[in-house]
Amino acid sequence: MAYLQLRGIEKFFGEHRAIKGIDLTIQQGEFIVFVGPSGCGKSTLLRLIAGLENIDGGSLMLDGRDITDQPSSKRDLAMVFQSYALYPHMSVYENMSFALKLAKVDPAIVREKVERAAAILNLTTYLQRTPKELSGGQRQRVAIGRAIVRAPKVFLFDEPLSNLDAALRGQTRVEIAKLHRDLGATTIYVTHDQVEAMTLADRVVVLRDGLIEQVGTPLELYDKPANQFVAQFIGTPQMNVVPLQQLPAPVQQQAPAGAAGGAIGLRPENIAVRSTGTTPVSGQVDLVEALGAETLIYVSTPGGAQFVSRQNDRTGLRAGDAVSLDIDASQAHWFDPAGHVVAGQGA
Amino acid sequence: MTTRRRSSYPLGLLALRTVAAWGVALLLFFPLAWLLLTAFKTELQAIAVPPQLFFIPTLENFHEVQERSDYLLYAKNSVITSVLSTVVGLMLAAPAAYAMAFFKGKYTKDILMWMLSTKMMPAVGALVPIYVLAQKSHLLDTQLVLIIVFALSNLPIMVWMLYSHFKDIPREILEAARMDGATLWQEVRLVLLPLGMGGLASTGLLCLVLSWNEAFWSLNLSAAKAGTLATLIASYSSPEGLFWAKLSAASLMAIAPIVVFGWFSQKQLVQGLTFGAVK
Numbered sequence: 001m002a003y004l005q006l007r008g009i010e011k012f013f014g015e016h017r018a019i020k021g022i023d024l025t026i027q028q029g030e031f032i033v034f035v036g037p038s039g040c041g042k043s044t045l046l047r048l049i050a051g052l053e054n055i056d057g058g059s060l061m062l063d064g065r066d067i068t069d070q071p072s073s074k075r076d077l078a079m080v081f082q083s084y085a086l087y088p089h090m091s092v093y094e095n096m097s098f099a100l101k102l103a104k105v106d107p108a109i110v111r112e113k114v115e116r117a118a119a120i121l122n123l124t125t126y127l128q129r130t131p132k133e134l135s136g137g138q139r140q141r142v143a144i145g146r147a148i149v150r151a152p153k154v155f156l157f158d159e160p161l162s163n164l165d166a167a168l169r170g171q172t173r174v175e176i177a178k179l180h181r182d183l184g185a186t187t188i189y190v191t192h193d194q195v196e197a198m199t200l201a202d203r204v205v206v207l208r209d210g211l212i213e214q215v216g217t218p219l220e221l222y223d224k225p226a227n228q229f230v231a232q233f234i235g236t237p238q239m240n241v242v243p244l245q246q247l248p249a250p251v252q253q254q255a256p257a258g259a260a261g262g263a264i265g266l267r268p269e270n271i272a273v274r275s276t277g278t279t280p281v282s283g284q285v286d287l288v289e290a291l292g293a294e295t296l297i298y299v300s301t302p303g304g305a306q307f308v309s310r311q312n313d314r315t316g317l318r319a320g321d322a323v324s325l326d327i328d329a330s331q332a333h334w335f336d337p338a339g340h341v342v343a344g345q346g347a
Numbered sequence: 348m349t350t351r352r353r354s355s356y357p358l359g360l361l362a363l364r365t366v367a368a369w370g371v372a373l374l375l376f377f378p379l380a381w382l383l384l385t386a387f388k389t390e391l392q393a394i395a396v397p398p399q400l401f402f403i404p405t406l407e408n409f410h411e412v413q414e415r416s417d418y419l420l421y422a423k424n425s426v427i428t429s430v431l432s433t434v435v436g437l438m439l440a441a442p443a444a445y446a447m448a449f450f451k452g453k454y455t456k457d458i459l460m461w462m463l464s465t466k467m468m469p470a471v472g473a474l475v476p477i478y479v480l481a482q483k484s485h486l487l488d489t490q491l492v493l494i495i496v497f498a499l500s501n502l503p504i505m506v507w508m509l510y511s512h513f514k515d516i517p518r519e520i521l522e523a524a525r526m527d528g529a530t531l532w533q534e535v536r537l538v539l540l541p542l543g544m545g546g547l548a549s550t551g552l553l554c555l556v557l558s559w560n561e562a563f564w565s566l567n568l569s570a571a572k573a574g575t576l577a578t579l580i581a582s583y584s585s586p587e588g589l590f591w592a593k594l595s596a597a598s599l600m601a602i603a604p605i606v607v608f609g610w611f612s613q614k615q616l617v618q619g620l621t622f623g624a625v626k
Contacts, residue, residue: 052522072525079526085519089541098537099527150527 003028003063003186004049004154010057011044011210018044020210021058026188031180034190035197036207037233042190043158045207049188050156051075063153078147079156082163084139086131092118092142093127099150117145120179137168144176148183157189161196173199194234198222206230228339231265237296237308240266241335246305250280254329258342265333268310272326273297273317279324283307285317299325385595393591408596416579418600425575426604428490429558432497433551436505439498441547444509445539449518459510462503470500470563481568488570496568497558504557505550512546513539549615556616559605576601 004026011019019041026032034042047053049060051072060068067075078099087095093114100110118124121141131139140160147155160176161169177200180187191197197204198218206213206221206229214226218234225231231239243263244252255264276282286306287298297309297317307325317323334342385393387404412418447455477496478487486492516539524538540547562577569578580601583594609616 050526052525072522073528073530077526079523081519081523083517083519085517085523087520087523087538098524102528102533146523146527 003030004188005061006049006058007061008058009045009048009055009060011041011048011053012056018210019048022210022212024205024212024215026186028186029184031187031189031200031202033197033201033204034188034207035192035194035204035233036213038192039209040207041210042192042207044210046079046156046158046188046190049154050077050079052079076153077156078150078152078154079158080143080147080160082159084131084143084163086139086142086146088131091128091130092123092134092145095131095142096146096149099146113149114145117148120148120182121145136164137172140164140172144179148179151185153186155185155187157187159191160189161191161193176200195236198234204234206233225265225333225341227341228263228265228335231333231335231341235267237268237310239333240264240268240271240307242266242305242307246301246303248281248301248303251327251329254332256334256342258336259334260336262334262336262342265335266307266327267331268296268308270328270331271307271309272311272328273299273309273315274324274326276322276324279326281325281327283323283325285319285321285323287319288315288317290314297323299323301325382595382598385592386599388592388595390590390592393595408592409600411593412579412597412600416582418579418597421574421576421579422600422604424490424493424569424573425559425577425601428493428497428573428575429555431490432494432501432558433554435494435498436501436554437547437551440502440505440509440550443506444513445535447506447510448513448516449521459507462506466500466503474567477564478567487568488572488574490573492568493565493573493575496564497561500561500564501554501557505554508550508553509543509546512543512550515546516542545615545618549618552609552612552616556605556609 004024006022006024009019009022010017022045034045036042044053048055051067051070055068058068059066062075062077087098090098096114096117097110100113105113114127115124118127121144123138123141123145126134126138126142131142134142140163143160157176161172164172173196176189180200189196189200201218203215204218204221205215208229214221214230216224221230221234225234225239228241232241241263244255244259244261247264251264255262273285281301283299283301285297286300289296289298294310294312295315297311297315298306299309300306309325336342384400386408387406388399388402389405389407392399392402447459481487481492484492520542521534521538524534529537559575560577561575562581565575565577566581569575580594580598583590583597
């Protein structure tokens with residue numbers, strides 16, 4: 001049953017068409033992540049759903065109700081802002097109880113809800129402090145607590161982890177995932193970080209230039225990208241996308257007809273580096289990055305192609321060494337000149 | 348032997364700077380100080396040459412000012428017109444500043460510039476039209492006309508100052524209030540006003556001072572009934588000659604309230620006037 005339905009959503013900023021017609025269906029309890037490069041419209045789309053910007057075209061339905069023209073205050077949505085947007089002149093308790101007080105909820109019930117949310121987020125000892133007496137991570141949790149207390153129909157997160165340091169980011173990511181598991185609330189989460197997308201989402205929506213490129217589960221997007229943009233956006237290090245003419249002949253011949261003039265896409269873990277002369281594809285090591293748990297080897301071929309290979313073992317290779325590349329063509333993605341995926345022979 | 352200095356400047360330069368600063372301050376304060384002294388002199392002492400620094404103070408000037416012209420009436424008019432024009436001005440300026448700060452459009456900056464540009468014309472340029480309007484509406488020599496004119500002439504500055512203060516409030520805090528279910532009025536009352544109170548206070552104080560000292564419109568639009576303290580002082584520059592001592596006493600009585608008020612609220616005033624200077 002569609003819980004949140006976007007139909008033909010459009011948004012103009014003056015002459016500029018920022019959102020170009022978005023159709024999306026979200027089920028109750030799903031964790032949806034909007035991901036995409038800067039300027040792709042993901043935050044704008046979130047704000048359209050929240051009601052902080054007006055929808056210029058299309059319709060928005062929530063739980064059977066048309067909320068396209070409803071003001072934010074009446075949509076029963078809660079938002080966690082990137083900058084937390086806590087009320088600086090109120091204590092943590094007052095921040096978290098603000099919405100309930102506006103709704104004229106009984107003070108005893110307000111107290112109970114706030115204390116329960118504070119317990120879940122480890123904020124109980126901070127309830128009387130003001131935001132400026134809190135650290136970044138604590139403010140983050142207050143912002144989340146403010147949303148939880150309302151038990152809204154949908155939670156909206158706008159890049160909530162970008163202002164945290166790396167260690168705290170990882171930790172908070174896990175907490176958000178646990179929270180979703182415990183509360184089971186429908187969530188829309190915007191991020192530019194594809195690791196967050198892959199780890200938190202039930203489904204990922206990849207956006208570019210105001211349009212949806214692909215919607216799918218994280219692994220669907222990883223294994224079956226619909227086009228070159230999605231293929232290169234998801235996955236670190238980036239998928240190797242190399243124009244066909246830069247490939248040695250034996251590999252080129254394996255390309256399907258539709259990919260003529262296009263490119264091949266290979267994930268770093270599908271390219272193995274072997275001793276020189278063992279495969280038809282030869283190359284030279286440019287750089288070795290030893291990350292501890294895995295090793296990345298950057299290789300360039302005489303044709304001008306550059307590949308990154310990922311392996312779990314350590315290597316004794318150094319820059320300048322001659323090597324051979326073992327390309328698993330059955331795992332290759334083939335793209336036509338326009339970037340669309342072409343069905344491959346081995347795929 | 349080394350001497351430890353608190354600043355990196357040589358001692359001589361520091362002394363010179365201190366003397367110069369004191370000199371400038373005394374120079375600026377001198378007219379007021381002389382005013383203070385003269386108010387307590389007799390007329391004869393006031394015009395004595397060489398000027399007298401030491402004398403027996405007298406209160407007779409203050410008595411005469413109060414007898415000859417009703418000081419309390421003028422003071423009351425000053426208070427009422429300043430306070431009410433400030434309130435009206437804030438009520439008009441705050442919504443305008445809110446709209447400009449949080450819903451900036453293509454022409455917002457142009458409108459602000461235009462508002463400020465209206466202050467560049469000398470008031471006398473608008474004297475005749477406003478006088479005629481006041482006369483036709485039977486508002487001459489009423490407190491109402493002064494309140495309206497004071498509020499409107501200070502409005503550009505108030506909008507500008509409030510706009511600058513509101514801009515410092517992150518927009519997302521207001522959006523969060525909206526998401527929490529606040530109507531526009533609740534958003535303003537519960538979030539914007541508490542956060543913007545400093546800006547509102549200093550803007551209000553500035554407007555209060557400007558209205559209190561406004562002499563041009565008071566002199567031209569009011570007389571015996573609605574005259575403000577500015578009118579009172581002007582009435583002492585008579586064709587009979589200048590009565591220095593009484594003039595000083597009248598002036599002192601006119602500026603004393605606002606100077607005392609300003610002294611107590613100087614922190615807010617300075618903050619309001621220097622916002623944005625250090626960012």
